[in-house]
Every structure is written in structure tokens, then in C-alpha cells.
Amino acid sequence: MTSTAQIPSTPLLPISPRPVAVIDIGATSIRMAIAEIHPDGEVRTLDTLVQPVDLGREAFAIRRLSRKSIERAAAILKQYQRVLREYGITSNENVRVVATTAVREALNRLAFTDRAYIVTGLTVETIDEAEVSRITYMGIAPQLRSDPELADGRSIVAEVGGGNTEVLVIRSGNVLHSQSYRLGSLRLLQLLDQARVLPSRRRGFLESHIRRTLDNMVDDVQPDPTNRMVAFGGDIRFAAHRLLDDWDGVSLAPLATDRLAEFTDEVLKLDEDTIVRRYGASFIEAETLGPALLGYTMLAQAFQQPSLFVCDTNLRDGLLHDMAVGGSWTAEFRNQIVRSALGLGRRFDFDEAHARNVAELSRKLFDQLKPEHKLDYRHEVILHVAALLHEIGLMINVRSNHKHALYVIRNSEIFGLSKSELLQVGLLARYHRRAYPQPSHEGYGALGREERVVVAKLASILRLAIALDDTRSGRIREIECTRESRQLVINVPGVDDVSLEQVAMRQNAGLFRDVFGMPVLLRAGR
Template sequence: MKKQYYAIIDIGSNTMRLVIYLREQGGRLKEVENVKAVARLRTFLDEDNHLNKAGIERLVTTLKSFQDVLEIYPLQEVVCVATATIRQATNKEEIVIQAEKETGMTMRILSDQEEAYYGYLAVVNSTSISTGITVDIGGGSTEVTYFKDRELQHAHSFPFGALTLKEFFTKEIPTDDELQKLRIYLTKHFKTLPWLSDKEVPLIAIGGSARNLVQIDQNLKEYPLAGLHQYKMYDTDIKNVSNYLTSLKPEKLSKVEGLSKDRADIIIPAIEVFHSLYQITQADSFILSRKGLRDGVFYEQLSKETGSILFPNVLEDSIQELINDYNLEPKQILHVQYLTRKLFDCLKENGLIHLDKKDWNLLKRASYLCNLGEYIDAESSAQHTFYLLANRTIDGLMHKDRLRLALIASYKNKTVFKQFIKPYKSWFLKDERKRLRHLGALLKFSYCLDATKRQVIKDITCSHKNNKLYLTLHCEGDATPEEYQSEKQKKHVEKAIKKEIELDFKL
């Protein structure tokens, strides 16, 4: 299939971005290029909200630089959208005409409701969060939405952003009095929306300031996993980052690990927005979404083809992307999954191990991606499987859930499992660590029953007597390789159930 590329240009108040996407086999979009320019168009607005000549020139020059990148790709479509600064400019018609005249690009100015809506759309189509509040703070506006059961309930745009809020401060590092005045101002505005108060749901943040907040938090904690999307923080984490930044000398602020230089002067007011909103909503957590307005615009475009604005299976689609990317064999996946289920039910029904529906869902998910690392190197498949799954963004999975998936799908033996889990040991209680190890052993054993990927073993029956588990493996054809591998691997399951296992391969 010919590769399909799509581009979007996002003209914000602080930054302008060009993002190019490749459309995947399943229809989802994969980011392949991301070009950022710090235009700070907001600073070119005069007292009458008129974008001056220098501002229009900055806009046009940046668009022309983006065109050089666009020429590299055979593009299906280019979308150019503008947000708060252009929307609020009194000469916006003149800006649109001038930009089109000099670049040939048609600029679409988003309304405040559209801007909020696209943020919501991006979040529900890239996470498994069904109910939550989104916040997207730009340079000149802040959008908030509330969605329930994945359906948008309310949306609002406040006419202040990180660039306008920094006017509360005389210097980059604010005084306690200036911080207090900003907090009072934010609380007053957020309280004008009754639907924000005391929701006790996740607060999902979008945009560059939110990404910087997360990057700083990860660096302060020496966070061991890669990736920002679906990273979780709490009230105290946001406060700790704020306290850390406000304790610094101005010259040290721009050198903070994880903080972009162009955001050094606006990060503190942005964090105050997140913290004030967290308190007003009584949020249960703060979660970053790397997918935002730009993604939302294209989700809407794709819906014209699919007929649905919401992807029904965010996680399943993301797992399917992995299956496609690493050339995993669907027939083998389904067979290993079938054998794993038979074994799971056998152990559960005979009371040999305490497992529940949640455990099966974990096991089923991991069975799709078991030994994915073979794609890179068969000899060190477990190591590659673990690293890839633990460190790759999987839409619909929070970081801790991604780690659980990696630990089960990469299981080789107890020693290797302990090696993989060591940096994250404090993340799990002892009982959960043991359960993850047992689920991994179970999956690895089932995988050995299809070692040659021929589906020779068609079924499993079992019986439990005389303190021993008897597994009868019904075969069609020679199962010698499967017998060798499973005899070698069964000791890990035996340790989990504290019973000896006897295997009987029957033609």
C-alpha cells in the first residue's frame, strides 16, 4: 500500500508547529516529523489586539520555513489552523489574506469551542480514560472540558494563557505575594464554572507546558521508564515541582533539566493553572496526554471515512499497531492465547493457583505480544521484549500497566524476571510481584507448546490427583520440539503451583 502522509500546521500564541503523520494500516496516525518554531505571536499584539506588521512577517516567515519541510513528503492533505492570538486579533481577516497570498496556505481560525473540543477528542481517542477533565494551556488561552463515559459534557475557553499570566510577575521568579495574587485570580475564574467543582476524576493536561512539567518531575525522580504520554502525577508532585522552580535563582531556571529554554519564563504561571485546577476539581490524579489539538483535528478528519468520531478500542488498536510493526503472526498469537486459556482454567478449576478475571485480562493482553523481541534478536528475545514494551507508548495503557505487560510478555525465568523488575521493585507489593511472575511463567509455558509455530498441539486436558497435575497434550503431527521446550519450561509453573506436572503428548 502506498504510504499516506498528512500534515498539520498549528499556529499558537507561543509556538508554531508543523507535524507530519503517516497513516498506519489500521487507520491510525503515527507522527513522523515534528518541527517547532518559537514565534511568540502574542507579543506582537498591541493594546487594541491588533497584530502588528512585525508579527505578520514573523508568521509568514515561519510558514515559509515549514513549506521547505512539506516538500519532502508526498502529502495527502495539509491543514493549517490558528488559535487564540489570531482568533483574538482585530485584524484577523487581513492576517489570513496576507498569509494565503504569500504562502498559498489557507488558514483556518479555530473558535474557542473548537479548540477545547479537539483537545477532548485527542484524549478520549488516545487513552482509556472514560471520565475526566482536560486542560490545555496555550500562550493566550486556556481550554477546559469535562467528559463522562467518553462523551463531551461541557467545554470552555478562558481568555488567559501562560504568556498573559506571566504579567502577574515582575521577574521570572515570582514573590510569594505575586503567586498568591495569581492563585486568587485563577480560583475566581475556575469557580465561575460549577461543572468543574469537586469532580474527583483525572485531570488530563495537554500542551507544551504540561510536557515540561512532567519532564521536570521525571528528572527530579530519576524516573526509569521512557515516554511522557499517560504519565501520572499527584497534587504533591505538582507542588514539589513548583516549590523547586520558585526556589531557584533566575539564571538557574533556564538550565533546569526537562525545561525548554523558550518556556522558562512561562512555566511557573502554567504550573499554577494546573495546581489551581487540580484543587478546584478535587482531581484524583494529574495525567499528561501527548496527543492534543493537532491530533484531535485529524481524528475528526478520519471520522469522515470511518463514520465514528470515537475509536471504540483504543488499547486494542494500539496493540494491533505493535503486532503490525513487529511482524507477529496472528495465527500463532490466537493459538497461544487458546492454549494459555485452557491452562489458566485448568489451574483455577483445580484450585492450584488463585487467579481472577483481572489476571486473565493481563495474560490475554501479554499473549498478543509474547516474544515480540524475536524481531530484533532471537537469542536475547526476552530482553528486547521487555525493553520495547516497557518503554514504548501504548495508547490506552498507563505507565505502570505497560510495565506489567512487559514483565509478563518477556518472562524467561525467575532470575531474568528479578533482573527486569529490580528498578521498579518499589512500584509493586510482594504479592503482586509474585503474581506477575506466575502469569509470566504460565504464558511462557504455553508459548513453548507452539515452539515451532505449527499449531501441532491442538488441545489440553488435565487432571489433578495424588498431589500431581497431569496435562494431556492432544497432537496432530510430531511434537518433539514442543515436548523438549515445554519439559524444560514446566519447572517454572511447578514452582508457581507447588505441584509436580506430568506431560503426556498424545497423537
């Protein structure tokens, strides 16, 4: 009888959580959050730090940051770096540093980011409004989903910052509108200083300027009785902590608009020293508190909200969630981008059936040609959006519609796409017909080599997809790409006659041949 020896199994060791940190360089402070990301994607915040800076006052007034402010910011980052080492975070891959409105608007922002890199080795990423909206959504979406009243409703999510007011309209998890408005507490204070307004007239002056922006907001976001307003930001959290005795500081908390208005009236009557003594605020908080709370109050009143929900979520929460998914665009986020693009297309009365079919064919070509183009998931989204919007310029002018498409897309907002990504989408639409990419063309010549190659690759794929739907009948939906004798063969199963599409393919495949070195043959299914 033969016995079989039992090999003892080695128990699997638990995977340790990954320590990470995010640093947010804002208009009035530099804040850091240290957290750990668990294997299941859960993010647990370990520590938060804040240091005041005065970047916004300089950037908004003279559009430059002083040497003193740059050195102050660099010193804070160096201090934060020492704290990171205490937490065992020594690799810059586990740290993300972003700068928002103040640094973005400074003409010498490169001097700022370069100095930070020289002192700390950290790369400061200056993010635009679209990236702020995307990160905000990443942070706020879990909060909305967890609340029964907000999960399936229509929420106006707003933050009155030092430089801008960010607004997202979300319904059932879908972003209906996103916009950044040049309304901020520091900007309002600068207007007061420039106008030398008497103390007795300060309130009326602030209300007048806030109301101008609110009129635009109301036009963009139509009032609706089903709306619910969600407010986040340091100033509204400060007010909530003093008005809501039972708030745990974490969950969504309803705050009556009338109570907020009363507290705002009280704060606006006080000077900064009194606010510091009475409410325990820092001097930075005391300076911006009144104008910011007035902005929140008037926003709630403009949308006829008897109360608003105060949320503890901030930009750093969104950054941490973004790091937890590896900075990749989730399927849910991709859908948000596509919905926003469809909304833009509908405003220009595009041929939606044709656009959708070209977009789907582009996706299939992108997927089957991965060994050739070697691009990632984000590029597929950019191609998909460009395919949806490639004819958006037809409403303006038929003959030069490709050029008008570039202009419209570059000057529009598509939720989740940065200005750089919008330019790439616009260039793909510009090159869906006629001339091939040239260095002298608007926008294209300013791209770096890597981005130019990406645009050329994606534009060549887009032209193939357009040829496949040349009849606009949608009859070609499935394709099979093969490589035969150094050429790309696109087989169309289930379609016996593709003679019209073959003519279009011969006209459209030249760019693909030049970029990938492969001619294209379109063949009917057998």
C-alpha cells in the first residue's frame, strides 16, 4: 500500500494596507491628509494637517506669487515631508500634491512648482476646473449614495472657495451639470479693498456681486422643487459645528437656511479679531468666513432651499479615492463623461444615431488594434467622445465643419475632461476628414511629441470607423480585424455587400497607413 505524503500548506499572509498622502495647495492654506488604502479599496484617514498661506490674495490681485510666499509654501511642504517619513511614506509614488485656483492663475506658477520640486523632490500638479470637478465627484458620490433622501434625488453640490465656487448637479449618481464660477471669498474681499467700501455698505456691496454670479447659476441650473442642496468646504463646516450641537462632523447634516442666514448676519457685523475670540477661529478662517457664508446663504435662497446638507467631504477625500483606484477612470466615471458629451452634441442637433454607431465602431477598432496602438483606457474614452462629437460643427458651417468642431469642443465643458483632454478630443474631431495633422495647425503644433502621436493614432482609427458607417444605416455593427501579408483586414460578418464602405475606406485609410505602416482592406463577411 502506497502512502502519499501530505505537504503542509503555507498560510497566506495578509496584505498590509498601503500608506499614502495627498497635499492640497489652496488659496489660503496647504492641507495634507495621510491615509491607508486597504486591499479591498477602503480608505482610512490617519491624520490631517493644515498650515495657513496667503497665495490667493497675491494671485488674484497681481497674478503673481511673491518670493516670500513661494519660500513659505516650500518650507511647509518640507515640514510635511518629515511627517510623511514618520508614517513610513518615503516614496513619492505614494504622495500626490495638487495646486488649485491660486497657483493656477499665477503667471509665475512654474517658478512655484519648480521651487517646490527643488526643495522636496515632490511634483506639484496644477489641476484645472475640470479635474477639480472630477475629484470632487469621486469624494462626494459615496456620501450621496449612502443617504436615502439624496441617493435617487437631484442634488446641487456647491463649495464656495477662496477663488471660485464649484457647482455640480447630480441626479441618481449621474452628473447633469458641472461648472466653476469666479466667485470666491478672497475675490470678494479684494473687491471690497479696491472699492474702499465703508463698513456700513459692505454687506450690500457683497450681495450685489454675489447676485450677479447667482443669476448665471440659476440660468445654468434651473430651480426645481425636487432639488436638494449639499454644501461642503471649510467655512460651511465651521458654521455647522457651531449651529448643530449633535453633528458628528462626518455624516451629512441638514442645516436650516434661516439659521445659517442669522449666523451669517452676526458674523458680518464682527471684525476679524472678535470672530477669533468669540468662535475660536483662526485668523485665516475669520477673514473669509463672512463672505463665504453669505455666498452659501444666498445660493440656498436662490434655489429656494429651506435647508441644506452640510458635508464633511473635501478635495483630499476625492484625491484619496482616486489613488485607491489607481488614478484610472472607472466604468461609472466613463459613463459620466459620455453622458456629458451626448448632452453637448444634442445642443448642436447632431446626428445621434450615426454618432453613436461611429463611437461604438471606434471602440471595437480600438480594442482589436491594441497590439498596434499600445494606448490605455483613457485614450479609448477620448476617442469615444471625439467619435460622438466629430460632426458637431455642421450646425455652424458644412464646408469647414471639422475646424468648427475643434473650436466648439475646446470652448465647451465636458464633465471629467481637462483642458488638455478637451484639446485632444477637439483635434480628433478636426482630423476626422480632410487634411492630416500638421505642425502648423492650431493646437496640434503646441502638443508634445507623445500627445501628437496619440492624436495621430486615434484620428486614424476614427477615420476607419467613419468609413464603416458611410451609409449612415448602422448596418455594420460587428467587425473582425486580422493581419494578413502586412495589411490590416477588416472583416464584416453578416454583411454581403460592402462596396460603398470600401470606397469610403479607400478615401479614409491613408492616415492609418501612414501612422501604422499598414494598408487597410475591407472585406464582406462570408
